[in-house]
Structures are given as structure tokens and as C-alpha cells.
Amino acid sequence: xxxxxxxxxxxxxxxxxxxxxxxxxxxxxxxxxxxxxxxxxxxxxxxxxxxxxxxxxxxxxxxxxxxxxxxxxxxxxxxxxxxxxxxxxxxxxxxxxxxxxxxxxxxxxxxxxxxxxxxxxxxxxxxxxxxxxxxxxxxxxxxxxxxxxxxxxxxxxxxxxxxxxxxxxxxxxxxxxxxxxxxxxxxxxxxxxxxxxxxxxxxxxxxxxxxxxxxxxxxxxxxxxxxxxxxxxxxxxxxxxxxxxxxxxxxxxxxxxxxxxxxxxxxxxxxxxxxxxxxxxxxxxxxxxxxxxxxxxxxxxxxxxxxxxxxxxxxxxxxxxxxxxxxxxxxxxxxxxxxxxxxxxxxxxxxxxxxxxxxxxxxxxxxxxxxxxxxxxxxxxxxxxxxxxxxxxxxxxxxxxxxxxxxxxxxxxxxxxxxxxxxxxx
Amino acid sequence: xxxxxxxxxxxxxxxxxxxxxxxxxxxxxxxxxxxxxxxxxxxxxxxxxxxxxxxxxxxxxxxxxxxxxxxxxxxxxxxxxxxxxxxxxxxxxxxxxxxxxxxxxxxxxxxxxxxxxxxxxxxxxxxxxxxxxxxxxxxxxxxxxxxxxxxxxxxxxxxxxxxxxxxxxxxxxxxxxxxxxxxxxxxxxxxxxxxxxxxxxxxxxxxxxxxxxxxxxxxxxxxxxxxxxxxxxxxxxxxxxxxxxxxxxxxxxxxxxxxxxxxxxxxxxxxxxxxxxxxxxxxxxxxxxxxxxxxxxxxxxxxxxxxxxxxxxxxxxxxxxxxxxxxxxxxxxxxxxxxxxxxxxxxxxxxxxxxxxxxxxxxxxxxxxxxxxxxxxxxxxxxxxxxxxxxxxxxxxxxxxxxxxxxxxxx
Numbered sequence: 001x002x003x004x005x006x007x008x009x010x011x012x013x014x015x016x017x018x019x020x021x022x023x024x025x026x027x028x029x030x031x032x033x034x035x036x037x038x039x040x041x042x043x044x045x046x047x048x049x050x051x052x053x054x055x056x057x058x059x060x061x062x063x064x065x066x067x068x069x070x071x072x073x074x075x076x077x078x079x080x081x082x083x084x085x086x087x088x089x090x091x092x093x094x095x096x097x098x099x100x101x102x103x104x105x106x107x108x109x110x111x112x113x114x115x116x117x118x119x120x121x122x123x124x125x126x127x128x129x130x131x132x133x134x135x136x137x138x139x140x141x142x143x144x145x146x147x148x149x150x151x152x153x154x155x156x157x158x159x160x161x162x163x164x165x166x167x168x169x170x171x172x173x174x175x176x177x178x179x180x181x182x183x184x185x186x187x188x189x190x191x192x193x194x195x196x197x198x199x200x201x202x203x204x205x206x207x208x209x210x211x212x213x214x215x216x217x218x219x220x221x222x223x224x225x226x227x228x229x230x231x232x233x234x235x236x237x238x239x240x241x242x243x244x245x246x247x248x249x250x251x252x253x254x255x256x257x258x259x260x261x262x263x264x265x266x267x268x269x270x271x272x273x274x275x276x277x278x279x280x281x282x283x284x285x286x287x288x289x290x291x292x293x294x295x296x297x298x299x300x301x302x303x304x305x306x307x308x309x310x311x312x313x314x315x316x317x318x319x320x321x322x323x324x325x326x327x328x329x330x331x332x333x334x335x336x337x338x339x340x341x342x343x344x345x346x347x348x349x350x351x352x353x354x355x356x357x358x359x360x361x362x363x364x365x366x367x368x369x370x371x372x373x374x375x376x377x378x379x380x381x382x383x384x385x386x387x388x389x390x391x392x393x394x395x396x397x398x399x400x401x402x403x404x405x406x407x408x409x410x411x412x413x414x415x416x417x418x419x420x421x422x423x424x425x426x
Numbered sequence: 427x428x429x430x431x432x433x434x435x436x437x438x439x440x441x442x443x444x445x446x447x448x449x450x451x452x453x454x455x456x457x458x459x460x461x462x463x464x465x466x467x468x469x470x471x472x473x474x475x476x477x478x479x480x481x482x483x484x485x486x487x488x489x490x491x492x493x494x495x496x497x498x499x500x501x502x503x504x505x506x507x508x509x510x511x512x513x514x515x516x517x518x519x520x521x522x523x524x525x526x527x528x529x530x531x532x533x534x535x536x537x538x539x540x541x542x543x544x545x546x547x548x549x550x551x552x553x554x555x556x557x558x559x560x561x562x563x564x565x566x567x568x569x570x571x572x573x574x575x576x577x578x579x580x581x582x583x584x585x586x587x588x589x590x591x592x593x594x595x596x597x598x599x600x601x602x603x604x605x606x607x608x609x610x611x612x613x614x615x616x617x618x619x620x621x622x623x624x625x626x627x628x629x630x631x632x633x634x635x636x637x638x639x640x641x642x643x644x645x646x647x648x649x650x651x652x653x654x655x656x657x658x659x660x661x662x663x664x665x666x667x668x669x670x671x672x673x674x675x676x677x678x679x680x681x682x683x684x685x686x687x688x689x690x691x692x693x694x695x696x697x698x699x700x701x702x703x704x705x706x707x708x709x710x711x712x713x714x715x716x717x718x719x720x721x722x723x724x725x726x727x728x729x730x731x732x733x734x735x736x737x738x739x740x741x742x743x744x745x746x747x748x749x750x751x752x753x754x755x756x757x758x759x760x761x762x763x764x765x766x767x768x769x770x771x772x773x774x775x776x777x778x779x780x781x782x783x784x785x786x787x788x789x790x791x792x793x794x795x796x797x798x799x800x801x802x803x804x805x806x807x808x809x810x811x812x813x814x815x816x817x818x819x820x821x822x823x824x825x826x827x828x829x830x831x832x833x834x835x836x837x
Contacts, residue, residue: 004635006486006530010522012497041448042776072697080707084697089766091773110773137707140735144713147665148733151561253663256551256559287500288491300547303555323555355496362498362517369451370781 015361018395020368020388023205023378026215028223030199034215035382037207040371043111045208048375049125050383053103053196055171056235056314060188061180066138067189067196068098071105073134075123080134083120092117094124100172101235101313102383103196111211122221125197130189143181153251153424154323157258161422164247165264165317167240172312200227203382207375239264239315241420249424257329257425261336262319263418267311268384274394276318276413279406280309282348282356283339284320286363290339291320299335301328313384318413326426333421340419343410347403360398364391427802428785430615431622432793435629437638438610442789442798443625444617446782452618453515454524455786456532457794459613460606461508463578463646463724471585474505475549475594476602480512482541484531497523505583508723509794515783518619522628529632532612535603542596549591553584561664562834565731572658573672573727573830577649609633611641615790615798617782649674649725656830661837666713667740670731670832671747673823678723679795685811685819686719686728691767692759692816693717693730693750698766700750701730710735711743723795728823740833755820758813771808 023035058064072087072094073080087094090113095106105125109117149155159175166173204222206214241264251257266273277285284291284307291305305322324332368374381390430444465472480503481490494501494514501514516524557563566582574580585591614633616625652674676682694701694717701715715732734743778784792801 004631006526006533009487009493010520010526012493012523013517013519015498015517039448040780041446042779044773044776081698081703084703085766088696088698088770089762091769091771093773108773108777110776134707137710140710141706141713144666144733144736148561151665153559254559256554286495288489288495296548297544300544301551303548303552323551323559325551325554355492358498359495359500362495363500365450365498365517366500366515369449372780 012358014358015365018361018365018368020391021374022388028215028219030223030225030227032199032202032204032222034204034206034218035378036210037205037371037375037378038210039374040207040209043209045109045111045114045206045210045214046372046375047107047109047121048205048379049105050203050205050379051103051105051197052101052201052232052235053192054099054101055174056101056237057196057233058171058192059233060183061174061176062184063188063192064098064103065142066135066184067130067192068096068103069138069142070130070135070189071096071124071128073138074129074131076127076129078120078123080131083124086117086120090116094121111209114211114214114217118217118221125222126225128193130186130193132186135184135186135189139181139184143178146176146181147178153254153256153258156249156251157260157321157422157424160247160249160424161260161262161319161420164242164420164422165262166315167242170237170239171235172315194228195230195232198228198230198232199225201232205375205379205382207371236314245420247422249422251425254425255326256323257326257423258321258323259329259333259336260319260321260422261333261419262317263420265309265316265318265413267313267316268380268386270316272409272413273309273311273316274397275401275405275409276309277394278356278360278398278401279343279409280307280318281360282352282406283307283343286356286359288355290342291336294339295322295324295332295335299328299331301325301332301335329423329425333423337416340410340414340416344407344414347407350403353403353406357398361395364395428779428789430789430798432798433626435609435634437634437636438608439629439633439636440613440793441625441629442613442615442793443620443622444615444782444785444789445620445622446617446785447619449618449782450518451515451782452518452521452524452616452620453513453783453786454521454528455511455513455615455783455790456528457613457790458510458512458606459611459641459794460510461506462581462583463507464606464644465578465581467578467581468590469594469598470581470590471549471583472594472598472602473510474583474585475545475591476599477503477505477510478545478549479535479537479541479599480531482538482545483536485534485536487527487530488536490527490531493523494527499524507579507583509791511787511790513783513787521616521618521620525628525632528614529636532607532609532633533636537596537599539596542594542599546591546594549584550588553588553591557582557584562662562668565670565832565834568658568660569670569672569830569832572656572832573674574649576647577724578646579649579722579724604639606641608639608641609636610638613790613793615786615793617786617789646724652828652830654827657833658831659833659835661835664834664836666736667734667836668732668834669734669740669744669747670729670834672830673728673828675719675726675728675823677725678721682815682819682822684807685815686823688764688767688771688808688811689754689816689820689823690717690719690728691770692754692763695767695770700754701747704750705732705746709746711738711746740835744831751824755817755824759816761813764811764813764816768809768811772805775805
């Protein structure tokens, strides 16, 4: 046998070319754009309906969430039970979710059952009736879930941090209280649904092994609905961040504190956003990041720490998040600021930057691997009316960004005086 | 249907190869046949602590993650009662790097006191984050020792208590490694756009030189049949009362496993399931309620747990669960209802074959259960379950004296 030298690492070949699949776009007869990602190997699809129906468009908290969750709780022709029975019988999965900007209705289904399931989806999207009895149950159970989550430092930190950044009146920052659940009622949901689940604001993404007749089926069930002419909330609000930049929410029984440090930035259309993605990865965006290495792997203060850059339609923000032992909370916070200063004071070593560049390219490859991952990545473009060249440009940025450019980004955007700090714990 | 090839090296390492040309990513999964059930009762939490130490550097590679990240790869691992499973994905042109990394840490670890000390702290913080600093977080620490008196499933993967982790010594760690981290105790699956002959070459090059020492045969005590109902009441600072009922059930490879799994689906998989419909929606006793099986390799648990709606009484809630249990043990399930849960299983199996990592994990696990090919028979085994088998399994599992109940009261 040949002598094996284990000290020498096998040669690494960089990811140089990435083939980004271009989805086919067709339009239903009512002009809804449908993006087709037909790259699957299994006879199944994911169909995602996107509406401008997130928190941004609601006048009061919870209206977006409840109108979305109530879609499958009763329609003109099907009761809540009948919908559940049909979805389950055909082994489908129907997920309704609403976020800060948009709301989603997502169907996962074997191709052979699509004809049976699409009539249900049609009703769920266009003919929900929001039955009072089902609403009462959902309100009660969602409220209980909210109360349980209010006991978790992680949730309390996440909610309150958004309020600090965006202000108490901004839909990205508004806090929910237990009483808010009582105020949700039928007229509000009916109105919100009319205003926001509308053909002229809908986009559809289909991923999987798409059967030939699927677009025809969608035309039959979705394409027949016309545009509505209800006035829609513009969803534009001004941001009024809180005055106090440091906040401590006391939880005397907590044996770990949740910590968040960050600030408002901008969304992915800003020219610096993707560059900051690289800086953010170095700071706290992967297992070998500076924060993980220092605060978990060297100090053992936490099970995990990370930093995130979030893009929203009307804004964007950056934050560092962790749950750390109560007795080492201040130490951990000090170390976080030290890591930020290091990025501002010293250039990142080339070897570290090269590692991060390669990691990010591999990571990008994973994010477009398989029809479902690809559909999520493409959704990130479609929702912002961006095109594939956005990711091509991103790859360019990763490959070419310099250590000096990163240092100046750290100075420009991570200035300590501009950061908000929240801790929830002792 | 997942096609695969399989071979074994002289040192006992089993290698499974699955070809999927639709992706530029290759998944490598290495399952070590060691879990929390193999731990010394006085040194629990070890399998999991050890998983953390596997990233602390091996004999020729100071940091596992650095070269992998440099090659555009990503990895993680998990530990449960039965296994410790390490997995990574990497762009296919760098596959050899994965062989280099994984064979080196199978060869020998470079244990440092520092790495042990830090990972002890990290795991203690994990213990706090997941089990102590969460409402209802200690449920498993209470329920498992109630249900198991003899078998090591009585402790959680994280360990019985923090002190077991604090007391972990270097010699314990080394002994554990020498005992369990052998090629003959591992199953490696590679899935992606790869060729069998390349994998054979790479496996021979990197793994064949790893010496095999023998992992002793597992000889765990059988949990005796439970003959009387067990109950435990606790009061905690949580917002709502909750109930947890655990029934002993068969092992993963038992022929009744499939029927028992379908029972849990009938009770609580989906919004049309019995518990959801009747106890959450009709009677409004619970804000959430779940029935599921632990899926352990040895005799496992069938669990029903729920949080009560504020103001509802524990007794009423438990009676309602018992009523549903009674129905399922006395009345044959209707054909449509059985067909429904079978359709759901078919669909979830199909969705589980979407990416190379899932397939690689499932192949390794099936091989551990006896044969990687089992993965392709799962659907048929579920399809074959009859109404009669369901009834018999229900009667077998849902005996009152087979049940351990944890009453978790809000103060």
C-alpha cells in the first residue's frame, strides 16, 4: 500500500462556476405570474402563493396572523373539518404563515392528488368565511401559546428588540399583549382578507417535478378570479426608534440571559447589503465565526451565538443574538463589543477571508440545491422584483471583496454608539 | 426507491453508496453505533458530550471545521438514545477532503484538557438552555425515569444531571472513544453524483488503515413489563397545567412497530385526527395535544401530551384522553381512516427522499437496523397493516397498568 501522508490535506478545488437555474415564468389568465422550477426527481410539488398580507398591511396587531391562519378554518363550501379531512386524506400538507411583509399559503402535495386538492386551495384562498366558533378556538389556543412563549427569554428578547429598533407604532416593531387576542374579530378579518388576498398582488412559485397539466389546473381554480378594487393600506410607516439604546428586562428566575445587540440598516437593494453579508458571516454567520470561536469555543459561555442580517421590504436590520449563563452575561457582552472593535481596528487576515469566501460559495451552492431550496432562494428575489443577476453579482462580491473594504464597512456600520443593546434576564 | 451499493472494509467499516446525479453536493453520513443507552448510569450524558469533543481536533488535523469550511462544506451531528450521527455536505469536487477529515478522527483524537473543559461548559449551557431555562423544559428529565426503571432509556441524552457532565474526566473520555469509535462500529453512507469505484478507492485509501478494535457486544437489561400504573405530580412556575402519558411499546424492528406508529397518526397526525378534532376543537380541553412514538431501537414509548386550556380540570382532561384510548382499543378503525394515515405515510416517505443528506442519513440508519435495503420496504410495511393489527396493537399498548403519567401543574 502507498504511504499515506495524513498531514497533507487533499487539494481543495474552489467553487468557481455556479449554474443558477432560471425559472420559467407563465401567467394565469388573470395575470398572476407563476414561476416554474421544474427540476425535481420525485413526483411531487410545492406550490406557494405569496400575498402582500403581512404585518405591514394590518391596522391592528394580529389581524394579519389570524386572517392567514383562519383561511383553512372554513370556506363557503367546506367546513374546517372537511378541509382538514381532504388535506389529510390525500397526504398533502397545507401551511399558512404570515410574516412582517408577506403572507403565504403553501401546499405540499404528491402530483397524483393535485386534482383533488386544488379545489380546496381555491376555496381556502378566495372563499374563506372565518367562522366564529373556529375563531374563538384559534384565539384561545394562540393566546395560550403566546403566554407560554412570554416565559422564554429568547422570545421576549426578540419581540422587545424589534420594538426598540422600529418603535412601538411601527408594524415591524409593535408588541403584542394578551389582551390583543380578545380584540381580533370577524369584520377585521373579512376586511383584511378582501384588501390583501387579491389577484393583482399575488405571485405563485411552483417547485418539484411539475406535471404538464398543472398550469391548466391552476387556471381552472385560481385563474378565474378577477382583481379586486378595494383600497389597500400602503404599508409605509416611518421608523421611530426608541430613545434608550440600552434596555434590561428583568427576569429574576432566569438562569440564562437572552442578549441582543444590533441596529437598523437597510434591505438587500442597498449596494452595501451583500457586502455586509460577508462581514456578518465573519462576525457571527457560521460555526467558525469570530463570535462562536471566542464566546462558545474559547470561553464556553454559551451553547450558541450568532449574528444575522435581515432584509425587509421597508427596511432591514442587523443583530447579534445569544443565550448566555446568567453569571457570565456581562463578560459575554464585553467580548461581543471586543470582537466588533477588532473588525474595525484590524484588517481580517487573508487566510480567514479566503476561508469565509469559500464557505459562502459552498453555502450558496447548498441554498440552490434541489427544487425546494431553489424556490426559497428565488423567492428572495421575486419578492423584491429582483432577477438572477442579483445572485450573480453576489458571487462576484464574495469573490472580490477586500480586507480593507470589510474593515471600512465595520467602521461605517458597526459603530458602537449606534448599536442597541437588550438583555433579558437577571 | 433508493438504489444503493454496499461494501465492507477488512476493519469492519460498512460503506453504502447512493448515486444521485441531480446535485453538485455530496452528503457523507457516519453513524456510530453508540448512544446514551450505552452509558454508565453514574456517568450519563457522555455520548453527547463526546459528540462535542469530536470537533476538538484529531491526531493530524488541529481543527475539524477549518478545512471543511475552506472547501465550502458544512457539518453537524446529533446524539440520541441509540446513536451518534455525524454528517456533512460538500461540493462534489472536494469529496476527498471529507474522507481525510472523517478517517482522521476515526483514527485517533487529539484530546486536550482545554478542549474538554470548554466543551463541558458548552454542554452545561446547552443543558440550561434546553432543559432548565424553558417552561416545561424538565419534562423528559421527569418522565423517562418514571417510565423506565431498569433500561438506560431512563436518562436523557443530555444526562441525568449537570454534575455528571461537570465530573467528566479525561480518562473517561478516552475510554469511551476507544470502546466505541471503531470502524467496525460505524456505518458510512455517501450520497451524490459519485461513482462506486471512486468511493471504493477513497475508502480503501483513507479508512482501510484505521485499526479495528472490538467494541464489546451490547448487553442491556430489558425493561420488565410494567404491571402497575405510575403517577407523578409536580408543581412548576408555568402558565398552564399539562399532562404527559407514556406507554411502553415495542422495539423499532418489531413487526408491530408499523401498526403502533399508525395508531399515533390516527390519534394526532393532522387537523383531522381524533385528538385534535375531539379534544382541542369539540371539547376545547386542550390548547395543544400530541400523540407520537419515541421511535427508539429498543422497546420505546408511546406518548400523549397536552397543555390544558386555562380553567379546565386535570381530571376532566385526563378522562377525555382515556375515553379516546378506550375507543381505539375497542372499536375497529374504519377503512377510510386507515387509508388516510397510510396515504400520509406514503407522502411523507416520498418527501423524505428529496435531498442527498436525508437519503444518506436514512440509509445509514436502516443499515444499523439490519439492512440498508429496509428503507425501500417501509412503504409496503405500512400499507400492509390491517384494521385487526391496529386493534391488537392498541390493546397491547394502551393498558392502564402500562402507563406512566406526569401531572405538571402550574403554580
